[in-house]
Amino acid sequence: MYVAVKGGERAIEASWRLLDKARRGDKQIAELSVAQIREQLRLAVARVMTEGSVYDEELAALAIKQAAGDLVEAIFLLRAYRTTLPRFGYTRAIDTETMQVERRISATFKDVPGGQLLGATYDYTQRLLDFALLADGDDTRQYVTRGHAPVSQEPPAPEAMPRVVSLLDKEGLIEQERPTPDGAEPGDLSREPLAFPASRATRLQNLARGDEGFLLAMGYATQRGYAHSHPFAGEIRFGTIAVEMDLDELGEAVDIGDIDVTECQMINQFAGSSAVPPTFTQGYGLAFGHSERKAMAMALVDRALRAEELGETLASPTQDIEFMLSHSDNVEASGFVQHLKLPHYVDFQAELELVRRLRAQHHSIDESGNATDKEQAA
Incomplete structure (x- = not known):
């Protein structure tokens, strides 16, 4: 816990509220629904299900929404939920x-x-931004082959x-x-x-x-x-x-x-x-x-x-x-990378004191060496 932060527990609760506000964004724009994420961000949903080890499109979409699109955080959320589920048995290997x-x-x-x-x-698409997707409404296209039915x-x-x-x-x-x-x-x-x-x-x-x-x-x-x-x-x-x-x-x-x-x-x-x-x-x-x-x-x-x-x-x-x-x-x-954000005050103070002591010793040796060099030159 960041006990040194002003407000302590109240500061953390305020951080949660700010997080919710940041996730929601501008309230004048319609909120993104879980159903929309599930149907329209299917590739992101697939990744979260695979790396989260849970096949549930709705839960994966919910995790993506809660994580504001951070897929690694969404995977973490889904795995954490998975640990609460009972195990009924094992299915047969799929063919x-x-x-x-x-x-x-x-x-x-x-x-x-x-x-x-x-x-x-996407293998045969041109990697060009499709500005038609900026328009509201159904953007489904009807592709036809020349001289043939759709x-x-x-x-x-x-x-x-x-x-x-x-x-x-x-x-x-x-x-x-x-x-x-x-x-x-x-x-x-x-x-x-x-x-x-x-x-x-x-x-x-x-x-x-x-x-x-x-x-x-x-x-x-x-x-x-x-x-x-x-x-x-x-x-x-x-x-x-x-x-x-x-x-x-x-x-x-x-x-x-x-x-x-x-x-x-x-x-x-x-x-x-x-x-x-x-x-x-x-x-x-x-x-x-x-x-x-x-x-x-x-x-x-x-x-x-x-x-x-x-x-x-x-x-x-x-x-x-x-x-x-x-x-x-x-x-x-x-987890290993982000744990570095947690307080390491005691560890750092120990390192700081060690570096100060080593620098003092180095300075002392350097001065002693310079003195010896001057005496030899004399």
């Missing part, structure tokens, strides 16, 4: 091949089973879409997924502290909760030579998938709802080692909502962290599991 795909692209094969779907993406925006009918890597798997050119040792269940990083050595399941959980900016920078570093990898985007898919949970009372799995997820599988060239023949290896990324940049960065980092497992030389921080996992979490990082 992304059954996803109702809204967007699906591959940079490795032009023609893939099920086809490629561009969907909604392009349908309806999602495609659900159908099973095998992964692109299955094309390589048929020829035995890509590594097989390795089962968990001894059939052990993966840990739950949201309930258990991070410990080393960390399994790949734990690493993927950590990366999913990790800060998007940090992962993006580290993923970029792997492409610039700070890892032994030459990545190709095997497949990126976004869509809706059902979540199932086994209920003992019924003796079967029940569909408890649908969620939107983005999945990325990176394919990396691998020259092989004494234990593994030349083949393609994989990096994997999965995030809530439409989160392509996060999923891609996650896949790049995941592959870099597999260096030791694949017998590669560890030559970069991006391949150091402890370094990467210990510094990826923005909630922990924010």
Whole structure:
């Protein structure tokens, strides 16, 4: 507590009121609703849900509003709320091949089973400010192809879409997924502290909760030579998938709802080692909502962290599991950085006294040395 601040507790309460006022802004402008944030800031909502480890669009939108758009603070709020919730059980692992795909692209094969779907993406937009968005009202545009009817925006009918890597798997050119040792269940990083050595399941959980900016920078570093990898985007898919949970009372799995997820599988060239023949290896990324940049960065980092497992030389921080996992979490990082704002009066006074004493000793030695030099010159 800032006990030295005038007013003490009253000053802190006044700070809260000022915070609410700053968040609300000009009251002559209509207040931004949670529903508007949920529907119109969907990419921000997706990030907060992913790094907050809670799939709830309304709660994520509420956190964004409360945090005045500070996504790291919103993630912190959502995680804090998560700790108050009871745990009813675990769902089955989702099968992304059954996803109702809204967007699906591959940079490795032009023609893939099920086809490629561009969907909604910024990839083909010009990075120019659209001043038409300053106008009030509906800004929805109707895009048409020349000489044809308007392009349908309806999602495609659900159908099973095998992964692109299955094309390589048929020829035995890509590594097989390795089962968990001894059939052990993966840990739950949201309930258990991070410990080393960390399994790949734990690493993927950590990366999913990790800060998007940090992962993006580290993923970029792997492409610039700070890892032994030459990545190709095997497949990126976004869509809706059902979540199932086994209920003992019924003796079967029940569909408890649908969620939107983005999945990325990176394919990396691998020259092989004494234990593994030349083949393609994989990096994997999965995030809530439409989160392509996060999923891609996650896949790049995941592959870099597999260096030791694949017998590669560890030559970069991006391949150091402890370094990467210990510094990826923005909630922990924010806490360590922002704790410097708290009072450190006693610590600083001790440092101040030490520096004064060291300077006095240094000055004394310097004067003694100068005196000796003068005597020798005489």
